[in-house]
Amino acid sequence: MKDVIRVVLVDPSEPSRTNLQRLVQGVASLWTAEVLTTCQGMAGRIAEINPDLCVIGLDADPAQALELIAQIHATAPSVVVLPASATADSTLILKAVRAGAREFLTLPSEPTELHEIAARLCTAREGRKSIAIRGPQIVAVTGAAGGVGSTSVAVNLAASLALRKSQECLLLDFDLMFGAVDVCLDIIPDNTLSTILQSFDRLDQTLLKRSLTRHRSGLYVLPHPVAMEDAAKIDPESLRRFLMLLKSAFPALVIDTSKGLQASDFVAFEMADVILIVVTLDLTCLRNTARLLNLFRQFDGMVDRVKIVVNRAGSFENEISLSKAEETLKAPIFRQIPNASKPFQASRIKGAPLSEAAPGTRVYQDFLELTGALWPESPSENQKPRKGLFAAFF
The missing domain is CATH 3.40.50.2300 (Response regulator)
Incomplete structure (x- = not known):
């Protein structure tokens, strides 16, 4: 199916x-x-x-x-x-x-x-989705090492996209044991991934959206289970079907995966249109990322959907060069996010995405550019209204 x-x-x-x-x-x-x-x-x-x-x-x-x-x-x-x-x-x-x-x-x-x-x-009905999809519908964000900032990337990527009034976005936390999406956005959810999965077959599209937590930015959020034992009850097949249903309700899904390669992560990788791997330019991270890419190559077409994003670029003097990183990974670097400790610190303290905590910073502009590279805006969205010939005089 x-x-x-x-x-x-x-x-x-x-x-x-x-x-x-x-x-x-x-x-x-x-x-x-x-x-x-x-x-x-x-x-x-x-x-x-x-x-x-x-x-x-x-x-x-x-x-x-x-x-x-x-x-x-x-x-x-x-x-x-x-x-x-x-x-x-x-x-x-x-x-x-x-x-x-x-x-x-x-x-x-x-x-x-x-x-x-x-x-x-x-079966034969083409173009049947009522939702407007431009770019990938499911983006899975992951990292091959802890501390690379993949959750921050996922949160700010989804929040940046949610600011577009024409394109709703849902952020899912698939780090079932130690997820932090709810903390990053300072939300206390009414429902989590485990509670929704127990009843999603009985929810229509309207009730499903009402069951999700909505951040003030407009972003829909579905956090990880509260109780750790509930994570073990999540069945990969049910999760796969749930994502299929969510695709019918949202034009864009951003999934923050764990670093432990759990069954839920592979469901996300399997169904994702883009797998965004977040790396830092240090030897340990690049070595583990190369190993992860080798694993992806064992699955038909999976590595072709990978895009690599360098986080905290320029954070230390002896970091590995971009050319050397591409040579090591045997893959191109898609985008870079510069080191910006102060804006991210402000974001963590406020429990808010960069769009709220540091909207005027260069790093936030980089996230807008990353969002635009994945989901290009239509001319009607980014075109400024034309001014009249004599507008300057009024």
Whole structure:
């Protein structure tokens, strides 16, 4: 399963709606983006969500349900509509097809049947994401040694991206034992990775976002488990599926991994579009990074997604040169972040990203440039409004 099929469920009847929700939850490849309790006036909302599949219960009010199918077909023709009814009436089926439905689900049904129908109807739909994605959707940030500043890079990278009003970003802490994302942002989360994983199958897209902690910068944050024993309960397969669902909800995910090469880290590396390895120009770090790259080369295509960022460049006199580092790693250096102890110290003391703690510094500008290199802005985002010919006189 490379992607998740996003489903909007519409049914005014509570018993029928509950049964349909259970049916959808029984199919691993389906995720309920939203549940609507009325057919009237919902075509606009469905077009806004732009799901892959819209399952509509017919039995509560067949006339309104058929009208909704016709409205969806007219306003959002790329959305696949699947009517569902306990009445296998040929006249009703014909009316549904004429309104714009492509198949008909007779209730009660089994998850395997729904899975086959959804896969058949939605497999070929291209460009179906409602979220605007420019650049990598998942960036995993890691380091081959402790203390290189990979968490600081992940936090400031995500916070810089979140400042763009057009592109929501979620920062996840995959250092399950000793993560520090919550401390860096001075947040006390209501939910953590472990608590969300226990119930994410029952959350639609709206409830999922409400369950996440949102930093004042606009960045969504999902920290590591509070109790260490909860980290052992996180199943890699559930984590993989959870990331697939998050891809349907967010245009950008930044993952701060651990330095211990845990199972969760390999899930992040496997699914990442870019693996950002943070290094410092000292022998120990470069040697360990070379070993990590050799490990990545054993997995098909993984090393091709690696970009290397030098942190604390210029921090000491005898640091290894960039050319020597590239020769050692057999890979180019993507970006450099200069040594800036005072801004980072201010950031740590305030529990705030550089965008708040030191917005006028050169190092913050470097993070903006790094963000822009990974996620290029569209002309409409970075183009300043043109002034009139006589604006200077007013």
